[in-house]
Amino acid sequence: MLSTVIHRNLFSFLLLAGVFGVQGLAAQEPTESVHHLVEVEARIMKIMYELRISNNDSFAMQKHHEAEELFAEALRQPAAFLYPFDSLTMIGKLYSPDKKFRLINWNHSFLDGTQSHYGLIVIPSETTENTVIWLTDQSDSIEYPEKKELTSDQWFGALYYRIIPAKTALDGERYYTLLGVDLNTLDTKKKIVEVLAFGKNGTTVQFGAPIIEMNGWTKHRLIFEFSSQETMYLEYNKAKDRIEFDHLAPTEPYLFGQYAYYGPDMRQDGLKFAGKRWKHYKNISIKKIKKAPVPPAFQLGKSMQTDENELDGPEENE
Numbered sequence: 001m002l003s004t005v006i007h008r009n010l011f012s013f014l015l016l017a018g019v020f021g022v023q024g025l026a027a028q029e030p031t032e033s034v035h036h037l038v039e040v041e042a043r044i045m046k047i048m049y050e051l052r053i054s055n056n057d058s059f060a061m062q063k064h065h066e067a068e069e070l071f072a073e074a075l076r077q078p079a080a081f082l083y084p085f086d087s088l089t090m091i092g093k094l095y096s097p098d099k100k101f102r103l104i105n106w107n108h109s110f111l112d113g114t115q116s117h118y119g120l121i122v123i124p125s126e127t128t129e130n131t132v133i134w135l136t137d138q139s140d141s142i143e144y145p146e147k148k149e150l151t152s153d154q155w156f157g158a159l160y161y162r163i164i165p166a167k168t169a170l171d172g173e174r175y176y177t178l179l180g181v182d183l184n185t186l187d188t189k190k191k192i193v194e195v196l197a198f199g200k201n202g203t204t205v206q207f208g209a210p211i212i213e214m215n216g217w218t219k220h221r222l223i224f225e226f227s228s229q230e231t232m233y234l235e236y237n238k239a240k241d242r243i244e245f246d247h248l249a250p251t252e253p254y255l256f257g258q259y260a261y262y263g264p265d266m267r268q269d270g271l272k273f274a275g276k277r278w279k280h281y282k283n284i285s286i287k288k289i290k291k292a293p294v295p296p297a298f299q300l301g302k303s304m305q306t307d308e309n310e311l312d313g314p315e316e317n318e
Contacts, residue, residue, distance in 0.1 A: 033079040040074040041085055048090050057110050064108055064118055068134065071104060071120055075132045081124040096176060097165045099124075101198075103178075105160055113186035117157025123202060131203050139182070146219045150207040156221065158182045158192045164236050164243070169211045170276040173197050177278070179234055179243070184225070187260040191234040193222035193243065193271070193278075211277040224248055230263035233288060243271040243278070244286045 047067045054060050074080050081102055085093055092105040102122040107115050119135035137157030142148060145156050158180030166174040175197045182190040197206045208220030226232055226248050234245040246264035255261040268286045271278040 033077055034083065037074055037077065037080060037083045037085075040070050041087060044070050044085075044091075045087055048088065051108070052090075055111065060108055061116075064116070067106075068118060068120070072132050072134065075104070075120060075122045076129040078125055078127070078130060081122055081130055092159060092161070094160060094163055096163050100166075103160060103163070107157075107159055107183070109183065115157070115183050115185075117155075117159065117182070119155065119157070119160075121152075121205060123198075133203070133205055146221055146223055148208055148220055152205050152207075155207060156192070156194070156223075158190075158194065160194070162236050167273050168276065169209065171209075173209070175209055175211060177236075177243070179236060183228075185228070187228055188225050188262075189228050189230075189232075190226075191224045191232050191245070193234070195221055212271070212280075213277060214280045225259040226262040226264075227260050232264060233268070237286070241273065242281075244284065245269055245271075247282075 044067050047063050047070075051060055051063050054063070085091070085104075090106065092103070094103045094105070096102075100123070102124070103119065104122065105117070105119045107117045109115055117135075117137040117139070119137075121133040121135065123131040123133075125131070133152050135155040135157070136153050138150075138154045139145070139157050142150070142154065142156055148156075150156060158178075159182065160178045160180040162179040164177040164179070166176045169175055175195050178192075178194040178196055180192040180194060182192060184190050193212065194207060195209045195211060197209065198204070199206065210218045210220055212219045212222060214222060224232060224234070224245070232246050232248065234243070236242075237244050245268065247267035247269050248262045249265040250256050250258065250261050251263065252261070267282075268284055270281045270284040270286070272281055273279075
């Protein structure tokens with residue numbers, strides 16, 4: 001079994017190296033490195049299984065930290081940037097469209113239904129160790145998060161399912177835009193439009209920037225909160241180069257601000273990058289086309305099950 005995994009992942013490694021054009025990595029003898037990565041993957045898979053059957057939050061937090069440390073150590077190896085980790089189906093693994101970084105991401109659902117998120121950003125190197133940036137979820141302690149510039153140590157945690165190509169803003173910085181979901185609580189869920197930039201040295205990250213115009217306000221990120229019983233559409237339309245999403249409203253006017261009663265109201269809005277910022281357009285016409293394959297299942301136990309549409313989106317138009 002282990003031998004099968006080793007050979008499969010060795011093949012995947014070499015295939016990805018060719019697809020990404022990383023000739024230096026493909027030319028190296030990767031077997032020893034890949035063997036080590038397979039062993040790390042097996043250890044993380046065991047941790048995830050233990051988490052899946054656990055009903056103890058303290059035990060779970062300890063195990064998540066172990067998984068973080070194993071990932072951080074393994075991801076520093078140059079070969080790890082392309083290594084698929086494909087047996088870890090409960091963990092998200094995204095590449096930026098320009099292949100400048102990779103994002104590893106998962107969550108924990110506490111017994112009371114609240115969430116904690118985990119993430120590592122990997123910046124590749126062909127000759128030395130990769131740069132690995134840990135993300136620390138501080139969502140619960142961040143006041144007015146839509147107005148804040150944050151760091152990796154003060155991250156508004158989410159499960160990301162889409163990375164939009166970097167765009168140059170008015171300040172000259174290149175910003176990636178991330179789309180994510182937060183299962184939040186038993187009562188509400190959140191969809192998030194996040195902004196990400198790298199520091200000049202390439203080893204630090206900035207989350208959030210005042211490049212989103214929404215309802216006459218300038219925001220650093222968008223956070224949509226709605227009923228846990230509802231599904232909100234939030235996706236990037238590649239063909240039209242815009243973000244499209246359901247407009248949310250309470251079921252009754254007197255429930256304004258009580259997000260457990262919010263859901264889509266049959267209208268759709270959009271964000272279009274114009275004038276070096278994301279601008280809000282109301283009541284656009286969109287076509288929710290056939291969905292793309294469901295991204296990796298982030299849920300680790302029954303309490304984390306969610307409508308697959310929360311982690312799903314349309315096929316990207318070519």
